[in-house]
Amino acid sequence: MESTEPARSTAEARRAVVIDRAVAVFAKNGYHATPVADVAAAAGISQAYVFRLFEGKLGLFVAALERCYARIEDALREGARKAGDGGSPAEVLEAMGDAYADLIADRDLLMMQVHAQSVADVPEVLAAMRRGYASVVSLAYALSGANRDQVQHFMAMGQLCHLIVAMDLDSVDETWARTLTKGMRHVPAPPRDAPSA
Amino acid sequence: MESTEPARSTAEARRAVVIDRAVAVFAKNGYHATPVADVAAAAGISQAYVFRLFEGKLGLFVAALERCYARIEDALREGARKAGDGGSPAEVLEAMGDAYADLIADRDLLMMQVHAQSVADVPEVLAAMRRGYASVVSLAYALSGANRDQVQHFMAMGQLCHLIVAMDLDSVDETWARTLTKGMRHVPAPPRDAPSA
DNA sequence: CATGTATGTGAGTACACACTCACAACCGTT
DNA sequence: AACGGTTGTGAGTGTGTACTCACATACATG
Numbered sequence: 001m002e003s004t005e006p007a008r009s010t011a012e013a014r015r016a017v018v019i020d021r022a023v024a025v026f027a028k029n030g031y032h033a034t035p036v037a038d039v040a041a042a043a044g045i046s047q048a049y050v051f052r053l054f055e056g057k058l059g060l061f062v063a064a065l066e067r068c069y070a071r072i073e074d075a076l077r078e079g080a081r082k083a084g085d086g087g088s089p090a091e092v093l094e095a096m097g098d099a100y101a102d103l104i105a106d107r108d109l110l111m112m113q114v115h116a117q118s119v120a121d122v123p124e125v126l127a128a129m130r131r132g133y134a135s136v137v138s139l140a141y142a143l144s145g146a147n148r149d150q151v152q153h154f155m156a157m158g159q160l161c162h163l164i165v166a167m168d169l170d171s172v173d174e175t176w177a178r179t180l181t182k183g184m185r186h187v188p189a190p191p192r193d194a195p196s197a
Numbered sequence: 198m199e200s201t202e203p204a205r206s207t208a209e210a211r212r213a214v215v216i217d218r219a220v221a222v223f224a225k226n227g228y229h230a231t232p233v234a235d236v237a238a239a240a241g242i243s244q245a246y247v248f249r250l251f252e253g254k255l256g257l258f259v260a261a262l263e264r265c266y267a268r269i270e271d272a273l274r275e276g277a278r279k280a281g282d283g284g285s286p287a288e289v290l291e292a293m294g295d296a297y298a299d300l301i302a303d304r305d306l307l308m309m310q311v312h313a314q315s316v317a318d319v320p321e322v323l324a325a326m327r328r329g330y331a332s333v334v335s336l337a338y339a340l341s342g343a344n345r346d347q348v349q350h351f352m353a354m355g356q357l358c359h360l361i362v363a364m365d366l367d368s369v370d371e372t373w374a375r376t377l378t379k380g381m382r383h384v385p386a387p388p389r390d391a392p393s394a
Numbered sequence: 395c396a397t398g399t400a401t402g403t404g405a406g407t408a409c410a411c412a413c414t415c416a417c418a419a420c421c422g423t424t
Numbered sequence: 425a426a427c428g429g430t431t432g433t434g435a436g437t438g439t440g441t442a443c444t445c446a447c448a449t450a451c452a453t454g
Contacts, residue, residue: 032229046433118315120363137373159356166317176334
């Protein structure tokens with residue numbers, strides 16, 4: 001029988017799982033507030049090895065951020081695919097928005113972007129963000145055929161979504177909060193009872 | 198003649214200048230990446246005294262954040278006042294947006310909000326943010342008479358503006374960047390020649 | 395002038411964290 | 425079996441920083 005846990009792994013495979021865990025851990029506390037030891041623990045390896053696998057804490061964060069954009073791009077493509085070729089640009093964008101909403105249900109991908117914005121003065125982070133948003137905006141154009149105003153509105157709603165989730169406005173039952181959340185399909189959150197894996 | 202610098206000040210007055218400097222310093226590097234020593238130095242007092250004036254680094258940050266919202270509220274009121282009572286809701290909102298754009302020309306107030314979003318999991322920060330946004334949204338309603346969709350769109354554009362400034366998209370001459378920045382009056386920057394006070 | 399109160403600081407403490415390095419365990423090849 | 429390359433770690437090191445405290449300096453009042 002094959003062992004439940006392979007004692008050894010390739011560096012590439014290890015990097016992949018570390019990045020996955022890094023997304024979750026960085027999303028929770030942000031860049032400066034999360035020690036790499038936390039990521040290492042979440043990945044089940046030593047801090048020392050994390051530093052061998054990545055170029056410092058910054059390299060790890062950038063890798064995690066890039067993973068986020070890759071996942072977002074996949075979701076947008078999938079959303080557009082579901083909408084089919086017959087839909088109007090607005091309909092395709094709507095479907096892509098829904099796909100995005102589903103993707104960020106766990107908050108991790110969304111919070112990574114919020115945290116990245118806060119560290120955007122670091123050149124490597126800024127570059128990764130620009131690459132990511134460039135891809136997302138290009139996808140929005142290419143898959144939906146929408147015009148500039150529509151794509152801009154699409155992105156603006158995404159940003160509003162970030163604010164809503166960061167401030168957890170769903171749990172605020174006041175007029176101002178309802179104004180911001182109106183019509184937004186972020187964080188479904190209904191039947192969540194088994195938090196651990 | 199009165200001395201150029203009063204050797205002594207009241208705690209209240211000192212707090213005011215420290216908060217002012219704290220906005221600038223926190224805006225530059227964010228919460229976790231700025232030592233209180235930097236704020237103390239910017240304010241010209243010792244770290245020890247900062248800790249006597251505020252409830253820890255967190256209290257200082259929250260005070261700075263509240264100052265931001267207060268300044269934003271003032272700007273919105275001023276913008277609405279300039280628009281006059283005769284304007285349509287959309288026109289008043291437009292004027293308020295312009296006033297906001299002027300206010301955040303120096304990036305500090307805007308970046309403080311970006312950084313706050315990244316630390317929104319701290320209860321005190323979250324509470325301050327909710328108070329701030331509650332006031333801003335309420336003001337948008339009350340001063341413009343706009344409806345829910347209009348106010349939501351107003352706020353969404355504000356969030357998009359944050360992204361644009363954080364990523365410095367004005368200096369990116371590509372289609373995707375132009376899509377996001379279209380029609381946004383953030384960071385005017387043209388005829389500004391006397392930056393210092 | 396003595397005394398009290400508010401303003402202010404120098405010097406320290408405790409600790410967290412990014413990063414390193416010598417070394418160990420494993421595996422494929424000859 | 426011996427060798428070399430890759431995967432992996434324990435145990436540090438240096439530094440940065442939040443927070444404290446005993447103490448100093450100014451001002452007001454009897």
